[in-house]
Amino acid sequence: MKHMTRKATRHVNQNEGLIFEKSSPGKAAWKLPPLDVPEVNTSKLLGSSERKDLGNMPEVSEIEIIRHFTRMSTWNYAIDLGMYPLGSCTMKYNPRVNEAVARVEGIANGHPYQPEKISQGALQILKTLSECLIEITGMDAITLQPAAGAHGEMTGLLMVRAYHESKGNARKKILIPDSAHGTNPATAAMVNYAVENLKSDSRGMVDITALAAQMNEDVAALMLTNPNTLGVFEQQIHKIADILHAKGGLLYMDGANMNALVGKVRPGDFGVDVMHLNLHKTFSTPHGGGGPGSGPVAIKKTLEPFLPTPIVVSKPDGTLGFEYNRPQSVGRVRAFYGNFGMFVRALAYIQANGPDGLRQTTEDAVLNANYIRKGLEGTYDLPYSTPSMHEVVFSDKLQAKKGVRTMDIAKRLIDYGFHPYTTAFPLIVPGALMIEPTESESKEEMDLFIEAMKSIAEEVEEDPQTVLDAPHSTRVSRLDETAAARKPVLRWKPGS
């Protein structure tokens, strides 16, 4: 085989059924201590509410459980195994000290309703992280309550709505560029705003003329990702803010791409009124196979009265506490105070970096993206030549001539030992390959990636079928998604 992958090789990969298929009566992995209070008659206590049977819940031993999940884990790709260049997802290293400190007893086991007197540690963490994030974004205030980015978007737009309502007119719509994440329009709908699309110009940036034409007193806000999903910094950002502000609108920034900015430039300094952060992207908390995330929302002073309740305040006696009495608040967006465990991890990340480290992180992230761009330019089509920040977007235009599309190249990349980049997004680039290496990657790992991508491009020319049939090295290949959706099997059943 001419095209050898230097990064990956085949290894033993164990088969493993569903846990239900391993179950048999009498096996157990649990043991309760002897009951130190009298036993109770459950039928008498619960009457008709008593449950008699737990159906097909499994019965298995501890070693079986360990092997079950360990075997399944080996079927996953992960940052710990190598570069994970998903654009807009910021798959950076998840430091293990974060995990260690999140498990310290008083932090892991604190009850959300324990008296404030014995919650000073948690309150201090909330306060310190809030101050750090306010400084990093250049904003004036923050809520940590939202559980993820999309939840943060909703919280931000609720505040936008409350702000406009306080001025006597909630307004009708949100402007969203055609390059935006799907969560932006979905969020606008949840807050009952209509969505109006905004076209990008030939450089992949907001079309200022179009914006000026579409902006009027019906527009509550523009939701803008900056750098945008092409990895391009909106150079006219202040003009954008001015156009919005002149007609009383607000500038919402989706902070998904904040990893390109931390320590180098602050959204609060370039006219942003409200923005959310993703602690699971920029601030290194683990993605965990899809979550948990955390989506703090930072705002300018004018929006402060509308923050969700409660907020952390310093009390006259010098201790910290929660303030609930905020009549103009948009209300609660989640029970308790948010994904606290993620705050602990994010703060540990900020401490491990300090001001110099945070700046260097951003510089390395941008340097890495540009290194990959340079390495693959010419091999893959670059639809926008505008300078890249932390991610670069190519298209499959050259490979499409041979019938190979971005998803095929992505699947082939798996055989080379990498997780694919983001495919087919942003929507304004047909056949997009969106690559974000983050600061975590060394030159060596990126050279392997560039080599793999070039090798695939050669394969497309010489033997496109190999690419079209990829991946070849995985347990399963090209799963039938159409069948999965047409006749959904969403749970195991006995005999299935």
Place this chain on the structure above:
Amino acid sequence: MLKAIGLRSVDELFAPIPAEYRLSRDLKVPRQMAESEIVDYFRQRSRENGEGYTSFLGAGAYSHYRPVIIDSLISRGEFLTAYTPYQAEISQGTLQSIFEFQSMICELTGMEVANASMYDGSTAAAEAVMMAVRLTGRRSVVVARSLHPEYREVLATYATHQGMPLTVAGFGEDGRLDLEELEKSITAETGALLIQSPNFFGTIEDVAAIAEIAHKHGAMLVVSIAEAVSLGIVEPPREADVIAMEAQSFGVPMGFGGPYCGVIATREKFVRQMPGRLVGQTTDKHGKRGFVLTLATREQHIRREKATSNICTNQALIALMVNIFMTVYGKVGLKELAKHNLAKTAYAAGQFAKHGKVLFGGAPRFNEFALETSEDPYAINSRLLGHKMVGGLPLKKFYPELGNASLWCCTELTTRTAIDTAAGLIAESESSARSTKEEVEEVAR
């Protein structure tokens, strides 16, 4: 690398950012710290955060034993540091485990389908209600006053701009939903009725009777379950149309309120209006069984503003904790575990009843109960704090009408000694309150 790119300095990379916005100073954040200092910092915060206290708090966050293998397994980098399983070929571990999670949630709730997770119990409840509103085409919502008050607040936030008027239905003498009041609250415009069982007071609702009323009026019944361990011994609300659960009790640390694990379960026929990710079974090109994210046409990345929800990132790793917990306890263990909770709580209620009034005795309860005392519960709790104990949650914050009542919770981890000590301290307060009262009366005489 700079040379390869053709640049002289890193600063040139940032040239696209207009110079006037570039930060020319250091960020004012804590200085860089060594790993040992970071660990010290959080150990110190831990000591200031109730470390070593015995707690009787529940109210939506429960202290259950977490088998050690949960953290061993979820700490594997292949689970911890993987992204959402969009690339099925290299995500089968996450996908199969979610499929098992969905299957077990169905077994436990008596529902036909369950999603991959929601943020938490409160947002799951709000989204479940919005789902019911879409399905019925009716916008009014009736919500039980015995639903977790913070869940109610979250629903109010979500409902505000959806044009969903909320009506609150109160509870009766037995702490359960007042069925007469419910009859009056439900109208032909009611799309959803949201209740919790066991409810906020730990009392088990008569779900069958409630469902009958809801269905008679053409409304959907959404049942929130905040204490998942109850499912081991309490009949699940099978008559519900949608169940919105908080699964924190299943192996998730209380963590000062999060991250937790919400989940929505429902009937198969409603699945296309369900929010959140779903994993389905399918086959690959060689006919081998495998799993994929499916029915994505409900979701924001496909449907944008027409999606069932804006949810994207969920609580996958926490769902994995829950999954492992359910696997460890399984069919027999979950029942035994739930029985221990029941026994400890029955014992505590018996002991506390000697020194106060246990409310809502007329209905079955799981592992929480409301205790009314003559003394202010804050005063009682401050005495308990002196013994490194956290007493029940004073209810007047959420339910002024309940006066001096507070909400106590016992789990399998609550020892008889702790219960006896707490009972003694309540008794002490009782007698001191009595003597204070006597003194007052004496002075009056």
